[in-house]
Amino acid sequence: MDFSTPIENIPRVGPVMRKRLRTLGIKTVLDLLFYFPSRYEDFSNLIPISDVKINEVCTVQGRILEIKTTRTWKRKMFITEAIIEDKTGAIKSTWFGQPYLSKILKKDDPVFISGKVVVGNNEAYLSNPIYEKTYSQADDIETINSNKLTHTGRIIPIYSEAKGLSSRWLRSNLKFILASSNGKLPETLPEKIIAEQKLLDINRALWEIHFPSSFEKVGKAKERFSFEELFYIELFVLRERAKLNKEKAHSIPFNLDLIKELVSLLPFRLTDGQRKSAYQILKDIEKSRPMNRLLQGDVGSGKTVVAAIAALNAIKAGRQAAFMAPTEILAKQHFQEIAKLLGNFNLNIGLLTGKQDQFRSKKLKNDIVEISRKKLLEKTLKAEIDILIGTHALIQDKVKFGKLGLVILDEQHRFGVEQRAKLVRGSKLIPHLLSMTATPIPRTLALTIYGDLDLSLIDELPKGRKKIITEVVEPEDRTKTYGFIKREVENGRQIFVICPRIEKPDAEKEYLSGWSEAKAVKEEYEKLSKTIFPALKVGILHGKMTSKEKEKTMLDFKNKKIQILVSTSVVEVGIDVPNATVMMIEGAERFGLAQLHQFRGRVGRGEYQSYCLLFTDSSSQKTKQRLKALITCENGFQLAEKDLEIRGPGDFSGTRQWGIPDLMMDSLKDIRLVEKTREIAKEILIEDPYLKKYPILQAKISRFRESIHME
Structure with a gap:
């Protein structure tokens, strides 16, 4: 059997079943084999x-x-x-x-x-x-x-299901595939490692994880797959670090007087976390080896200021800085914020997005003007632009920097040597990299999947920030909540309402997705604007709107032309509206804990008391446990550790936010396994840095590299 065969080519999989399987991420026979049970029943x-x-x-x-x-x-x-x-x-x-x-x-x-x-x-x-x-x-x-x-x-597997796709169907087809393959799936670990670590071979492990002969064998199968996932991640990140260590970068001197001047001009006092992180970054970019640093900071902790300090230091040393954001709205927001933070230092700052290009010239002081793309790219190549801020448009073939020294990424953690080299075509020197994230990442996870990055941490919020009051609202209190929202708006405040999807699906899609109860943005917007709050200005924001429509909506919200904004998760990252005080989340069980924390971070950014109100139709114990964690944990780092603690293998609750399998999430609780896989990966790379003796590892690393999110 060819394991890359599309899933629709096996018996009993027609067009409808194909759609159902795709909702679970199953496209090939191999995908189905690696769709592991969430639990077992002992019969x-x-x-x-x-x-x-x-x-x-x-x-x-x-x-x-x-x-x-x-x-x-x-x-x-x-x-x-x-x-x-x-x-x-x-x-x-x-x-x-x-x-x-x-x-x-x-x-x-x-x-x-x-x-x-x-x-x-x-x-x-x-x-x-x-x-x-x-x-x-x-x-x-x-x-x-x-x-x-x-x-x-026997012991039977129970799988996470979609509507119309049962564990019974999955069991029948998995048994057919395993029997048909007759143990012929190629091994993905070297025999030496399997023997030394006493692991099951891949074909035995697949049988035992799907159709175990005992619970002891379930444990053995999980051990094999957990080991493999962690081992390949460790091997990958160690190779990335080794590759980077061979590269050269411009040494950017630490200009202490310049930084003191910038800090003295800021309208607020830096926190200890900001000072420490800025110092680590400035010391890193002094080296002639490319920096590779991840700056972790809770929502609203002031990561952009730290990035601005690093950028100014690089610019005044004669280098350029590139700042990449995940969306056009955020790119524009960073452009305006950095222009404001560094307004006294005579800089040329450019904005390059998919649709609109802008320029803030040192000659024009605080004026921002439209500029043609051709002109902006010419200025960037001539190093007349000090900081170019943009989206993925920055790594297009036409964008060339004259003297790039520092790349800053917002919420985009994977950006390898090849991606950096794209920005400085023709140069033998690689720019320094600072990646920023507000996504709460457990420490063991950060050390594992970002092991090629050095970590800086801002673990405190600026002084004077009020704690956001978070509550799970019972269905019978919905009317009372609407009354509270009305009072907040009457007091001049603004409201976010988050829904899990854009529109109510048609009957077939609803049946396939299993999301029939999930609140739809368009439906909620109609209800709130026409029935609940007809006298208030209600706006709508979702991913199907054009960039221009989204930008106008956010601008209207920021300028208080919209009082209640009904949105999908498009508001998750970075949008700054200090006057917003209520974050109301419908279908809270549909979002991961990190995502809920990101939503909560959209409020509480001003002087007013803020609230995060969670609505859920789920009565499951796990949902209650997770939402309680959101209430009790004060910052994202506590929350990330708690999420890892309560998350079970197969729990859908948000592993996708880190892009890794549920089985590996569970194994991250075992710090000894994490350390063991790292040591074995190190030993192999010391013995054979290019993996010439290990074609299996070489092939798997190549595939693994494609599956990891590289910008």
């Missing part, structure tokens, strides 16, 4: 019917004596009941809301039934059990080979 207790006990989970084997479906009058619910008999006795099985079962299961069918034995109406029965039809009746339950079973009679 390995195979017993005769006469031995069943109340509240016991078990599997029985027998034939169906009778089966029928009825409908209750009061609740209009379908109930399917079957009597299962073996040579020792009989027991009833009851299914709720599954009328189709009476068409699948027929009288005299031999079956296995797995589930919990409960009591109702003075009789024991199996409640909503899992069934599996067999094609022969075993005489003796002890002779059954559980490996031949898929859904019953």
Whole structure:
């Protein structure tokens, strides 16, 4: 079997099922093999019917004596009941809301039934059990080979599901693929490592993670895949660091008098975290080796000021700075903020985005003018632009810097040697790199996936900031919340309302996505603007709007022309509206903790008391636990550690924000495994820096590099 085969090429996968699988990120046979269970049910207790006990989970084997479906009058619910008999006795099985079962299961069918034995109406029965039809009746339950079973009679995998895509379907197809492949998936770890670390080989590990012979073997399979993920990340980051250490950069002297002058002109006092981070950066760029530093700081902690200090130091040493933001709105915001921060130092600052280019000339002081792209690029090449701020437009082929010395990235952590070299085509010297993030990253995660970066931390907010009051609002208090929002607006404040999606899906998409309850921005906007707050100015913001529309909406909000802004997660990063005091989040369970923290950081940026109000339809314990963590943790770093602590393997709650698998997220709790994989990766690279003896590693690193987010 070719493991890169598109998933629709296997039996029982038509266009509808293909769409459903894609909602889970499954596009190929290999993707399906690596879609691991979120948990397991133990149905390995195979017993005769006469031995069943109340509240016991078990599997029985027998034939169906009778089966029928009825409908209750009061609740209009379908109930399917079957009597299962073996040579020792009989027991009833009851299914709720599954009328189709009476068409699948027929009288005299031999079956296995797995589930919990409960009591109702003075009789024991199996409640909503899992069934599996067999094609022969075993005489003796002890002779059954559980490996031949898929859904019953063994430890069975349960997967995170999408609407119309069940664990039963996944089990059936995974077993078919594993049996068809016959152990032929190529190994992705060297035999030496497998032997030394006593790991399962890849084919055995896949069988044991999907169809385990014991819980001990589940642990062994997880150990193998956790080791592999961590090992390749460590190998990758260590090679990146080694590659960078061979490069040369311009040494930029630390101009202490200049920095003192800038700091004295700031309208606020720097925090200790800002001072320490700025010092680390300025000492780094003095070296002739390229800096590779990640500046972590909570939302509103003042990372841009630290970046501006580094940029000014580089410019006054005769170098240029490039500042890349993830969106046009943020690029423009940084452009205006840096022009203001460095307004007294006679700098030429350019803005390059996909649509609009601007220029703030030292001759024009604080005036900002439109400029043609051609002219802006000419000035950049001649080193007449001191700082060029923009989006991904900065790494287009036409953009060339004359004297680039420092690259600053906002919320874009992966930017390798090749990407930096693009900015200085023809030069043998690589610019220094400062990457900034407000995304809370657990320490073990930062040391693992950003192990090629040095870390600076701003772990405090500027003095005088009020703590944001965060609450989970019960559904019955919604009207009261609307009253509170109205009072805040009457007091001159502004409100964010966040929804998980843009518009209500059509029936098919709703069915496929499983998001039928998720609030839609357009629907919420209509409700708030026409029904709840008809007298207030309500605006809408989402990703399908053009850049110009988004920019106008944000500008109107900033200039108080909009009082309530209903938005998708497009407001997650960086937008600064000091007058906004309420962040109301619908469907809070749909967002990761780091994302919720980012939303919360959009308020509390001014002098007024601010609030973050969380609405959720979920009653799950894990959702409650996560939202409670958001309330109790005061900063993003505490929150990140808490998220790692409570997150379980297979928990959807936001691992995508870090771009890594759930299984590896769980293994990050094991600091010894993290350290072990790092040491093994180091040993291999010391022995063979170019991995010539390890073609398996070389090939996997190349694929791994493509999967990691490199700008």
